[in-house]
Amino acid sequence: MEMDRDTLLKLYKTMITIRNFEERGIPETGQRRMSASVHSSAGQEAVATGVCSQLTDEDYMGSTHRGHGHCIAKGVEPRVMMAELFGRATGSNKGKGGSMHIADMSKGMLGTNGVVGASIPLAVGAALTSKVKKLGRVAVAFFGDGGANQGILHESMNLASIWKLPVVFVCENNGYAMSTPAEYALSTAQVSDRAAGYDMPGLHIDGMDVFAVCDAAGEAVARARAGDGPSLLEFETYRYYGHTVFDDPLTYRSKEEEDHWRARDPIQHFRNTVLPLGDITAEELDQMDQEAVDMMEEAVKFADESPLPEEIELYDDVYVSYPAAELKRGTNMGI
Amino acid sequence: MEMDRDTLLKLYKTMITIRNFEERGIPETGQRRMSASVHSSAGQEAVATGVCSQLTDEDYMGSTHRGHGHCIAKGVEPRVMMAELFGRATGSNKGKGGSMHIADMSKGMLGTNGVVGASIPLAVGAALTSKVKKLGRVAVAFFGDGGANQGILHESMNLASIWKLPVVFVCENNGYAMSTPAEYALSTAQVSDRAAGYDMPGLHIDGMDVFAVCDAAGEAVARARAGDGPSLLEFETYRYYGHTVFDDPLTYRSKEEEDHWRARDPIQHFRNTVLPLGDITAEELDQMDQEAVDMMEEAVKFADESPLPEEIELYDDVYVSYPAAELKRGTNMGI
Amino acid sequence: MTTTASLATSGTREIQFREAVNECLRQEMALDDSVIIMGEEIAGGAGREDQGVVDAWGGPFRTTVGLIQEFGRDRVLDTPLSEAAFIGAAIGASSTGLRAVAELMFIDFIGVCMDQLVNNAAKMRYMFGGQVKVPFTMMTRIGAGFGAAAQHSESYYSIFSHFPGLKGVVPSDAYTAKGLLAAAIRDDDPVVFFEHKGLYGEKGPVPEESYVLPIGKARTVRAGTDITLVGISKMTWVCTAAAEELAKSGIDAEVIDLLSVSPIDYDHVIDSVKRTHRLVVVDEDTPICSLAGDICSRVAEEAFDYLDAPPSRVTAPHTPVPYSRVLENNYVPNEARVISTVEKLFNR
Amino acid sequence: MTTTASLATSGTREIQFREAVNECLRQEMALDDSVIIMGEEIAGGAGREDQGVVDAWGGPFRTTVGLIQEFGRDRVLDTPLSEAAFIGAAIGASSTGLRAVAELMFIDFIGVCMDQLVNNAAKMRYMFGGQVKVPFTMMTRIGAGFGAAAQHSESYYSIFSHFPGLKGVVPSDAYTAKGLLAAAIRDDDPVVFFEHKGLYGEKGPVPEESYVLPIGKARTVRAGTDITLVGISKMTWVCTAAAEELAKSGIDAEVIDLLSVSPIDYDHVIDSVKRTHRLVVVDEDTPICSLAGDICSRVAEEAFDYLDAPPSRVTAPHTPVPYSRVLENNYVPNEARVISTVEKLFNR
Ligand SMILES: Cc1ncc(C[n+]2csc(CCOP(=O)(O)OP(=O)(O)O)c2C)c(N)n1
Ligand SMILES: Cc1ncc(C[n+]2csc(CCOP(=O)(O)OP(=O)(O)O)c2C)c(N)n1
Ligand SMILES: [Mg+2]
Numbered sequence A, B: 001m002e003m004d005r006d007t008l009l010k011l012y013k014t015m016i017t018i019r020n021f022e023e024r025g026i027p028e029t030g031q032r033r034m035s036a037s038v039h040s041s042a043g044q045e046a047v048a049t050g051v052c053s054q055l056t057d058e059d060y061m062g063s064t065h066r067g068h069g070h071c072i073a074k075g076v077e078p079r080v081m082m083a084e085l086f087g088r089a090t091g092s093n094k095g096k097g098g099s100m101h102i103a104d105m106s107k108g109m110l111g112t113n114g115v116v117g118a119s120i121p122l123a124v125g126a127a128l129t130s131k132v133k134k135l136g137r138v139a140v141a142f143f144g145d146g147g148a149n150q151g152i153l154h155e156s157m158n159l160a161s162i163w164k165l166p167v168v169f170v171c172e173n174n175g176y177a178m179s180t181p182a183e184y185a186l187s188t189a190q191v192s193d194r195a196a197g198y199d200m201p202g203l204h205i206d207g208m209d210v211f212a213v214c215d216a217a218g219e220a221v222a223r224a225r226a227g228d229g230p231s232l233l234e235f236e237t238y239r240y241y242g243h244t245v246f247d248d249p250l251t252y253r254s255k256e257e258e259d260h261w262r263a264r265d266p267i268q269h270f271r272n273t274v275l276p277l278g279d280i281t282a283e284e285l286d287q288m289d290q291e292a293v294d295m296m297e298e299a300v301k302f303a304d305e306s307p308l309p310e311e312i313e314l315y316d317d318v319y320v321s322y323p324a325a326e327l328k329r330g331t332n333m334g335i
Numbered sequence C, D: 001m002t003t004t005a006s007l008a009t010s011g012t013r014e015i016q017f018r019e020a021v022n023e024c025l026r027q028e029m030a031l032d033d034s035v036i037i038m039g040e041e042i043a044g045g046a047g048r049e050d051q052g053v054v055d056a057w058g059g060p061f062r063t064t065v066g067l068i069q070e071f072g073r074d075r076v077l078d079t080p081l082s083e084a085a086f087i088g089a090a091i092g093a094s095s096t097g098l099r100a101v102a103e104l105m106f107i108d109f110i111g112v113c114m115d116q117l118v119n120n121a122a123k124m125r126y127m128f129g130g131q132v133k134v135p136f137t138m139m140t141r142i143g144a145g146f147g148a149a150a151q152h153s154e155s156y157y158s159i160f161s162h163f164p165g166l167k168g169v170v171p172s173d174a175y176t177a178k179g180l181l182a183a184a185i186r187d188d189d190p191v192v193f194f195e196h197k198g199l200y201g202e203k204g205p206v207p208e209e210s211y212v213l214p215i216g217k218a219r220t221v222r223a224g225t226d227i228t229l230v231g232i233s234k235m236t237w238v239c240t241a242a243a244e245e246l247a248k249s250g251i252d253a254e255v256i257d258l259l260s261v262s263p264i265d266y267d268h269v270i271d272s273v274k275r276t277h278r279l280v281v282v283d284e285d286t287p288i289c290s291l292a293g294d295i296c297s298r299v300a301e302e303a304f305d306y307l308d309a310p311p312s313r314v315t316a317p318h319t320p321v322p323y324s325r326v327l328e329n330n331y332v333p334n335e336a337r338v339i340s341t342v343e344k345l346f347n348r
């Protein structure tokens, strides 16, 4: 693992940006009573950060309901994400999608997705675009240990494999699907074991170690870009909060378990690894921490001060073209 | 492989019954212009026969669009099957289902099925019934090399594995899904390779050798019955005709390939294996061959002489209970 | 303003919709060993051997709380995130001697498992010439209004009216929830039970003993003479609220609570319209090929000569469900829209 | 009896419906490099490297014959039996710069892949605040009458009318097949193209050059003054045949060919009914929450004062499709049923 200073700092910055977005943005969204369907990826920062660090802006990525980290790591601006969570017109999706649908096509970010597994074939399709148009782009499909049991993953891995598409399948195994333990729901000890059935490499990696993530993702991305087909990477990780921040995870997991994982915090792990090397100082990182706090302060302010969508936007962007009157025909809408 | 005379003769009888049903029943159905959706399993007799020989009448089985062999091997009467193909009221399904939906619940035969992969979870559910009610029954789920790529197989294997259900997943790999070669559509050399991802045994077996089939199925069924969970068996086999008998398979496969497989004919293989042992004579088997021919003659006659369903049966058995008038309310039906 | 006898008698204790569902499941499972229930999170973590039988959540909306403690792992099954397989398995189990109840967490996800419902549950009996019964129940959730956006807010019941072979019920309160769920579980056909997320906390009188309400029967929740309002699930209460308002301006509306989406109790609606001569159907689903449209079309066909105004509907627009509250507020039909629609019918 | 200008001019060469589909695909692929096509059997075995690019079948109904020879493996892709994944991939490809056409062999199988259509294709643009176009086309097949039983004979187009975000077209002949398929492929929204199995062999005049027919526009195929008959896909010709018969008894029926299931050209139908004062919709799908019912309900609502008789429908019954021909013959609407329905409306 050879990395220059800038690369290291960028990884750190991405991780703390995600952490701060989750720690600040989710409670703020909750206070504004926007939605209960907001999922924190705090604890999982190393996976999103490490994987996306291996991608360019042109590369594609399909995400999940727990996708804030993926978005930030792929380059989506936190303030437009915050505005989206707050349901504002300035949001990434103009307030139409919310946390579970954040997208930024200009960054190859094909959307977080509210249906578990549903974004996987979208990434496969984006990889197909890359192949057919010879764009040299790679597509990443994120999913969880729960998503690993959806049939569409199996179909998508088979399809990507026979067409040798540039896809990296990334399982974030955080041990639970809502309250259901992965070890109960998964018939295999490791999701990565399934790769063999699809003729692709399958790796099981520590997802709390951003350097290990970078390494594994770097290889899989290179393989994909070289035209050698897909890979399946499984990262062991942990979400610090409940499924949403509104449930109490201690009803289905232990304090000891949480402590065990928090002790392996990916941001702390970064500091513990990098600081002893001397090239980067604690003060620098502390300074960045403060900047991330400030960034969220600003993002919340930006979002709060942003206008709400006009009521009439209810009818916008259902289609590219459709007779406007048909969207409300005979429904006796007030607007 | 130890088998007594009766067991051997039963295997032979089942295989030739299937062969004769396919060779006679399908063209007869075609002549009567009943349907183009009739699929011959000629060539694949050893799989249906061997697998079902390990089951009791109480055990369950879910089948495919190419399911005549499975039905016969599970004990469904050829004449009611023939009547079903001819659309007669005496058919196994009263003429309501046809070739792709033959069922006999009294034999645990949960139906041939027109949607590829769709019967797999039905077998899993039957196994669940057996487990919950402690019936000691086993369920077999048949599917093809094409069906192996449906997501529902993956989900079903995972489910059966974590619940340790008494299921045997049986892939009849006949090399093609319609005209698409398995080696193109399957990312893995062997479907059985996928078993490892679901913590179950996966075996790849010669499906033209009924004795090999019996052995493998026997073990998997015993394992299931003992409460040790599911297995995945893949049998290499071949269909002699096209996808239906109306397409020309030589547009997508070679005469040499067909000859190669026909030379491994499962019925001939049985004779070649058993006759040298001396216990069973060619005359006996020839005599049985003639009986199978006669049986189909009788079956065709039975079917032809059977009444058609009454027109009004269109409305029967949609539900167990439903206001009758609602089935045709305001549709201005003639009947 | 009267309510029909089909409403629970007053004097009974009041419980929440969610509690009524839970109580029904408990009673049905106690009554009949062949009833099992499966779904994601229904025991919530209790599936893990090493923690013993601990009920973490009791379902995402606590409707299945306590079941695993009472009935054990064999009959209360947490499932992996594999709707096609476990709903298919529930159908297979139901066709071989169990009465399986399976939960699809939100109706929005129906597209991952619809084949099992439509091609197996709905058709097996018919295709097999009557050989099999499929006493399968699918419990699922509908309803917008919670900032849950386009993939967690739908009310796709119309497709369950459309497909022959399926039945469907849409309870509107705790009383009908308990009685219709019992009916669904005991019914020998596949039934989909739609719970509206906006009703879980609503309390109402519910008898303690188990009881069954008939599938396919609507009920009149407010008698009236001037117009018939038909509500589906939570929309029933939008109709009654609108009716109270309309009463002030002298329009006496009859409100019918549909309760079933298959069979649809057209006769109940038509009888009412024959007396009131006007109809508005209020449906939270989108308008085209909707249940609202279907009921309007039947009334137009069968009560044509009785109608004094066009049979009309108040529905969601032909759009996905937007996230931002300011947009979503207009999406779901409300009293104001019902009232203005009714008024238009009287002022034509 | 006249036909409108939207019918192909006579004098053009006649080709089959199936050939028109094929010709359109060829032309669209030649015109636009970003058009690709994928599906089961569409090249048929040609996917296998060791046999070279050999077109075995050209699709189960030969609509894609020759494409792989002309456009190669990269743009003409045989798929595994994995509808959810390849239709999802086609949607993903269509949202990133391709115009992907994917074939679902029969509409009956929609339940294995519906989530991708409903939650991705239909909603992405809206959920993403207009950031993306999804110029995706799904080709699929409908229609009973072939002894293919309950899982291969359905006409489930109504659910595509129901879901916002999707468009759908139902060509009725070779001319409309070519023009509507071109329109579907060039359209920037997801469009489902429904081919009726019973029309493949039908010949009709089709211009050789490529052309586009508007999505969302119905056409009048027979002008008339006494009643409006609306046909969907093959049912259009059941309507025209019935109209010829009715003419003998002095009833002059106007026949409208719907052509699109979303947007639905209600205005075209309503304009006609305002002149004829009577309506019968003929739909091969089942009746409840159907397209037929939907059109009747809209007409009842918007042309109420013009109607001299109840807006009516002739549809399949609320049953699965039976196998035996003697049963299936009654399932599909036929001329006799249309005629008797019309006569009833004149003799009330
Ligand atoms: C098809 C589908 N089924 C169920 C749900 C409800 N649901 C949302 S997230 C979730 C758990 C997902 O677990 P996992 O894939 O491990 O992701 P994590 O939440 O752990 O990040 C469930 C069951 C859904 N959104 N989609
Ligand atoms: C879900 C679904 N997709 C497509 C089809 C059309 N179809 C019927 S059989 C078949 C090929 C099946 O191949 P395989 O599973 O190998 O079985 P085989 O025909 O070889 O016995 C296809 C594509 C279908 N019936 N169901
Ligand atoms: Mg997880």
Ligand SMILES: [Mg+2]
Binding pocket: B144, B145, B146, B172, B173, B174, B175, B176, B177, B178
């Ligand atoms: Mg095959």
